[in-house]
Structure formats: structure tokens, C-alpha cells
Amino acid sequence: MGGQKKPTIKQLLKRQLLRELRTKGKKGLREKREAPTMASIDMPEINEDLISKLRDMKAITPYELASAYGIRVSVANNLLEELERRRIVRLVSRSRNLKIYAVESPTLKAD
Numbered sequence: 001m002g003g004q005k006k007p008t009i010k011q012l013l014k015r016q017l018l019r020e021l022r023t024k025g026k027k028g029l030r031e032k033r034e035a036p037t038m039a040s041i042d043m044p045e046i047n048e049d050l051i052s053k054l055r056d057m058k059a060i061t062p063y064e065l066a067s068a069y070g071i072r073v074s075v076a077n078n079l080l081e082e083l084e085r086r087r088i089v090r091l092v093s094r095s096r097n098l099k100i101y102a103v104e105s106p107t108l109k110a111d
Contacts, residue, residue, distance in 0.1 A: 040071045043079050051088060051103070060089060060101040 007015075044050060053068065054060055065076040080101055083089045089101040 040069075041075055042071070043075055043082075044069050044071065046079075046083065046086070046088075054083075054089065055103050059092070060103070061098060 057064060057068075060080065062073050062076040062080060065071070065080065066073045069076070071079075077099075080089065080099070084091060084101065087104055090104050091099060092102045093100040
């Protein structure tokens with residue numbers, strides 16, 4: 001009773017990958033892959049352009065800043081701490097894992 005069961009999605013993907021390997025060879029699949037992008041470890045310069053982009057954000061988090069500028073999250077944390085020290089942004093909320101910042105005032109000067 002019953003007969004053959006329907007294959008799972010994972011099994012179907014494995015079959016498809018094996019078919020592609022047989023037809024194209026291993027070199028064809030390697031060329032298709034993109035190289036992983038490396039995030040920059042250099043802190044962006046604090047200027048009016050940076051501050052104006054921060055004003056457009058509703059909530060400023062290290063992850064949002066890192067993804068917007070292509071920097072590491074640790075560098076974004078350091079940048080936000082520097083901006084807080086210069087009183088450009090203020091800490092709105094904090095938990096053990098996440099800090100949320102907001103721009104202090106609309107008329108700011110970069111040092």
C-alpha cells in the first residue's frame with residue numbers, strides 16, 4: 001500500500017545539483033559563485049554628508065549603519081560611540097545586544 005513517497009525539497013535540490021554537475025562539470029558551478037564581499041574596517045569620515053544620512057534614518061542601529069556604509073558592525077559601534085561623545089547622536093534605548101540611537105538636533109556641526 002502507498003507506493004513511492006513524494007521527495008522532499010532538499011532531496012529535489014540535491015538531485016538538481018547532481019544533474020548540473022554531470023552536465024556542466026565542476027568548473028561551471030565554481031564560476032557561477034560570487035566572491036564574498038569584505039566589509040571595510042576603516043571608519044568613515046564624520047562630515048555633513050554622514051550626518052544628513054543619519055537624519056534620514058528613523059532609528060540608528062549599528063547594523064543599519066554597517067549595511068549603509070559597507071563597514072563592519074564593530075566599526076559602526078565605534079563610530080556611534082564617537083558620534084555620541086561629540087553629541088551628534090543620543091542613545092535612545094539599550095539592551096544587552098542592541099543600542100538604538102537618534103540624531104540629537106537638526107542643526108549640527110561636524111568637528
